[in-house]
Amino acid sequence: MLKIAVMISGGGTDLQSIIDACQAGKINGTIELVISNRQKAYGLQRAQKAGIETAVVKKNDTLIVSMLKERNIDLVVLAGYLAILTDELIDAYPNQIINIHPSLIPSFCGAGMYGMHVHEAVLNRGVKVSGATVHFVSSEIDGGPIIKQVACDISDLDKPEDIQARVLEIEHRILPEVVGLYCDGRIKVENGRAKVI
Incomplete structure (x- = not known):
């Protein structure tokens, strides 16, 4: 089973979707560590409730890399992590860091486009x-190889909160699915494109 670390900044609903999938036996991996850059992130309580080790680390990717290496982490999942990773962390885990983004990349992504x-x-x-969109993390913000995208009709909505709720339903479905595919060795990157095999 692969060892997974999840990085969060807020409520942790995407984290919860991975926890639930692991507990249901849908992911051939275990969450070993949840890291937040915010002390009061509710996602930390979700992790603790599930018996997962937690840590709060602010703007110190050197420490994060050390923590991940100490625990032999195979996959890092950014699940609502509202900070830009340094090249130090990205280079330590090439094509081993995935992110969930609440739009259809390349639309509405990049610097300042979060939450x-x-x-x-x-x-x-x-x-x-x-x-x-679930994608691998690269040094370009939201620019890594796209693994999976699912669209939804929002033409009937006129509040950002309602759009968020509809998109979150997709996030909670596809993020654990992609984590499961990764843990099964079914995602390959060739010529800058991610493929499910």
Whole structure:
């Protein structure tokens, strides 16, 4: 079984979806560590309730890399982690860090596009379809190989909170699915493109 670390900043609903999938035997891996850059992130309580080790680390990727290496982590999952990773961390885990983004990359992504900012921008632009993307993390913000995307119709919605809720349903479905595929060795990156085999 692969060893997984999850990095969070907030409520941890995406984290919970992975915890639930692990407990249901749908992922051939175990969450060994949950790291937050915010002391009061509710996701830390979710992890502790599930008996998972937690840590709060702010702006210190050198320490994070050390913690991950000490625990022989195979996969790092960014699940609502609202900080930009340094090259030190990215280079330590090439194509071993995945992120969930609340839009259909390459739309509404990059610097400043996170959380509710994404859904507000989607609403203001008047797009009719949004969704979620799981991708590998690279040095380009939201620019790594895309693993999975699922779209949803949002033409009937007029509040960013409602768009967020609909997109979250997709996130909670596809993030554990991709983690499971990774743990089964079914994701390969060739020529900058991620493929499920």
